[in-house]
Amino acid sequence: MNTAPQSGHRGGRPAKRALASGSALVLLLSGCGGSPTATAPLAASGGGPTAAEKLYTEVNGMTGQQRRDKLVPLAEKEGTLDLYTSMTSDVADAVLKAFEAQFNVKVSMYRAGSETVLQRVVQEQKAGYQGNDVVETNATELFDLNTEGVLADYDSERRRMVPEAGRQQGWTATRFNLFAPSWNTGLVTPEQAPKTWEDLADPKWDGKLAMEISDSDWYLTLFKYWEKQGKTDEEINKIFEGMASGAKIVKGHTVQGQLLSAGQFSLAASNYSYIVEQAKAKGAPVDYLPFVQPVIARPNGIGLMKTAKHPAAAMLFTDWLLQEGQALLVKQGLTPAIVEGDDPLKDVEIIPIDVEELTKNGDEWNKRYDQVISNGEQVDGN
Helix, strand or coil, X not given: CECCCCCCCCCCHHHXXXXXXXXXXXXXXXXXXXXXXXXXXHHHCCCCCCHHHHHHHHHHCCCHHXXXXXXXXXXXXXXXXXXXXXXXXXXXXXXXXXXXXXXXXEEEEEECCHHHHHHHHHHHHHCCCCCCCEEEEEHHHHHHHHXXXXXXXXXXXXXXXXXXXXXXXXXXXXXXXXXXXXXXXXXXCCCCCCCCHHHHXXXXXXXXXXXXXXXXXXXXXXXXXXHHCCCCHHHHHHHHHHXXXXXXXXXXXXXXXHHHHCCCCCEEEEEEHHXXXXXXXXXXXXXXXXXXCXXXXXXXXEEEECCCCCHHXXXXXXXXXXXXXXXXXXXXXXXXXXXXXXXXXXXXXXXXXXXHHHHHHHHHHHHHHHHHHCCCEEECCC
16 A cells, blocks of 8 residues: 545534533533533643553553553453444444454443544543543544544554554554545446546536535545646636536435445545445445545544543553454455555555645635535435
8 A cells, every 4th residue: 555544524623613512511421420520621631641641651662462461451450441433333343343352341332423423522521521441533533632632642563554644643543544436337337437536527427426525635635636746726626616516415425325326326526445345245336446546545543542441441452453453444345554465555546635734724625625515416315
């Protein structure tokens, strides 16, 4: 894989909404039997490192079997792991089943779209409630959480094997979601299928192309790529306007894949390849191969909470997901962060999402992408 990755998210806005509604969560948690310990964010309360951070610091300096031998008895003594994730249900179930089979740790999972996961974590931190030990979700949400100061430093031999684009402050990529055009093979012949990203602007796709409502990170990365190729802003804007002309605007990549399989439109501009691959394996008339290049990769990753109640279990799970869990993700049709052996994507040009630019200027790119898709027709997936 020559790169240095469920639902979308609109830059930094969800975190701000979540912080604003923290007081409401205090009432919610109290009503549900929760016991918030403060009204300020737990991880921002000052007074030096948390108990969880002290353990992380100690284990970060360990390697190999010594590290595993340190974590396993501590994690099994804790007995529980509270995981928040936006993995699809089938992937999450497979991961949890394998982890629980290997260790005597019971995983309590909250699974939702990435934006909802972000909001819940930030709200709980604002309410002073220790809800989760570890979070696994999209890059943009993880950047927001790291900005909020709730994620702890993590290091390991396996982290250092992750491509540079997936080694970020506060979190580490576990997998990459690959953006690729996909099509309904009952409506699009191999000859008609797009060969370049520019092909998506062909008027023949007017009214037949779907775009996802939150894909500003895909838009940003492709825009910057074309700039480097020598296209002017005017030329690039014209291509995107051509894509959006008469486009169906869908919320959620899973929904987009379902509607594509059902023939609600002929072509999806930027769905995740693994969603299409899973549908294809189940007999749906969809395809995305050969890849339109360059393939754009968004990292999905994992972060340890500074306030974790079960820090050893959180760190063991993170280590495991970057080691044994990588092969499991491959079996689920995902693109692992760590490639060992033959790389099936070695001849595919892959460029990572420009997460630094998205973090600095996410609101601007959100607005620009919203303007691009404003002339499309929003489709209800229900």
